[in-house]
Amino acid sequence: MGLSIAIAGVMTTRAPRDGLAAAPSLDASHVPGMLVPARTPTRLATGHPRRAAPRRWLNEAGGHGMRIRWAMVVVMLSSAGALMVSTPGCGSDAERSAIRVGLAAPLTGSGAVLGEQMRMGAGLAMVRRNAKGGIGGRPIELVYGDDRGRESQAAIVAERLAQDPGIVAVIGHFNSVCSLAGKPIYGAAGVLQFSPGSTNVDVCRGSDWTFRNLYSDDYQGQAIARYVANTLGLQRAAVLYDNDAYGIGLKDAFAGEAERIGLEVVSESPYAREVTLDFSAAVAEADSLGAEIIFISGLYNEAALIAMAARGQGIQTPFIGGDGVISEALVRVGGDAVEGMLIMTTFIVHPDVGGAAAQEFAEAFFEAYDRTADTWAALSYDAANQLFEAIEDAGPDRKGIRDYFARMTSPERAYHGVTGATYFDENGDCLKPGYITVVRNGEYVPAARQLAAP
Known part of the structure; x- marks a missing residue:
């Protein structure tokens, strides 16, 4: 039985991959972190009541004033929990040519709201980049791993992502204990781990493959x-x-x-x-x-x-x-x-912080999700875009991507995103204020x- 997929508002089906058990059809309103319009209006950071956003969906071309809705395919990997794929387009040709990036976060459990913001921030970066043609004409595909904020599950997710040769790099994890669990696995496999949330002092130390874009x-x-x-x-x-x-x-x-x-x-x-x-x-x-x-x-x-x-x-x-x-x-x-x-x-999503770029991000995020972005959405948005720049420069090559990051050691070589300048010391730690x-x-x-x- 095929999986029901909503892509840019269009319903299609795709057969499950060989050897993997496909989950039943999903109701987005019951999937933690699913990207659907919020049911309860909230307020923006400005304090003004939020206006009702137009009920429009982001198409393949992307653009402001649209709402994002894309496919979430759930694949059960025996003891690994769920890996979810955010597909950027339709058709087997697009899927075969996609550049695949992992995102490991707590998508269920008590920290799910934090992982949800990570997923939405990185997802917005993916959709906007794909609307501009992706990287070298190839679309980007995010593959989500739910670590539940737990060390043991993080190790399973890291192993699955690292051993998939199609995954060129991983954004994650959020919890420090999860990043620490994944660090030796990513290092042994030679795949970049880029955390927009882990701050424990030892997260980056002792590995040439782990970096973060916030302070320790x-x-x-x-x-x-x-x-x-x-x-x-x-x-x-x-x-x-x-x-x-x-x-x-x-x-x-x-x-x-x-x-x-x-x-x-x-x-x-x-x-x-x-x-x-x-x-x-x-x-x-x-x-x-x-x-x-x-x-x-x-x-x-x-x-x-x-x-x-x-x-x-x-x-x-x-x-x-x-x-x-x-x-x-x-x-x-x-x-x-x-x-x-x-x-x-490390950052406040607020009109008085970050200038025009940060405000444009906040507005685009709200238009896409009918939600207010938080710190973790902004950091994940920056992490994804910085990674996309690395892939554009080095190609979808694991070592090339890592070497690109390792060269970003000064303000002159920094990536400039909505949360500020990101560059690294000798450990892969980020020198960013609070x-x-x-x-x-x-x-x-x-x-x-x-x-x-x-």
């Missing part, structure tokens, strides 16, 4: 500690942290810098993502020890639950979070409890006081 946790944790002490003028902080590679690494960087500059850390409370649901005791302890601010080193869902637990007890201590906290879902889950929460991020955003009236806006120069 040593920079981020130290900057947050200095912001709390020097910019906010506070003296006592409590830390609640996710007990994984990201949460521990960011917490350690914060605590180390806090000790150096005389900021007292009154408590450090670990929790298990998706397991710990009650934070009442941890926030009560922080309050009893006189914490003037609570630093959350984890992801958005737990940050929302922590804030709700505090406000539910009448504790009004302010919060500051690392970049894993920023998500459209933070406000949806936390509501009024997260109002005023400060967050460090911003402080704050939740105001349910929206992310630049904080009045920003990070001071180090």
Whole structure:
């Protein structure tokens, strides 16, 4: 039985590949992260109510004012979970000639909203590039791997992508623990791994094949500690942290810098993502020890639950979070409890940040998806476009693509995207600054006081 595919609003069918079990027909509204119009209107970062977008779909030529809808073919790979293919066009000739790029992200699980933004950002880059003729006349095809935000699943996804000779490079992963799990696999296979989300200090170190386009946790944790002490003028902080590679690494960087500059850390409370649901005791302890601010080193869902637990007890201590906290879902889950929460991020999708290019991206993203882009969509959009430039220069050759990235070691050789200039040090780490955003009236806006120069 063939698979039902919607491409540019046209229904076609394609037979499943030999040796692979095809999933049943998909209802896009029930697939996590499927690119469909949102049912509930939200607001743009400007604070103005969003106008109803025209119900039009992006055709092969692409263009502004259109809505994106493309095929998602689900292929079950025994123990590997789902790999989904975003097809850029119809017909076997187009499929045979497509340049295939992997995207590994949490498409299900508690981090699915983050993976969804990654997929939409990279997908927008793919559609716009294909509308201009692709690369050398060949369309680009994104192949999605769902790592669920878990180390074991990430290793399976990485193995499947790396061992597919048609995959020329991989964008991903989001979670640091997933990038760390995939790093030796991609390195052994000789395929570029380019993360737009992992910040653990060890993600890029020790591999010639792993790069990222945002800062690492040593920079981020130290900057947050200095912001709390020097910019906010506070003296006592409590830390609640996710007990994984990201949460521990960011917490350690914060605590180390806090000790150096005389900021007292009154408590450090670990929790298990998706397991710990009650934070009442941890926030009560922080309050009893006189914490003037609570630093959350984890992801958005737990940050929302922590804030709700505090406000539910009448504790009004302010919060500051690392970049894993920023998500459209933070406000949806936390509501009024997260109002005023400060967050460090590598980029803010806001009219006052990034100039004309960033604003054009935000508008194009909204027109395509009827959704507001977040930091991870912008970073993934940039990652995809930077990778497309590398492929255009080096060809669809794994080593050539890696060598292209390795030469981008100075501002003069940087890729200039909506999130700024991306270039790398000797480890593949990105030298990019950070911003402080704050939740105001349910929206992310630049904080009045920003990070001071180090």
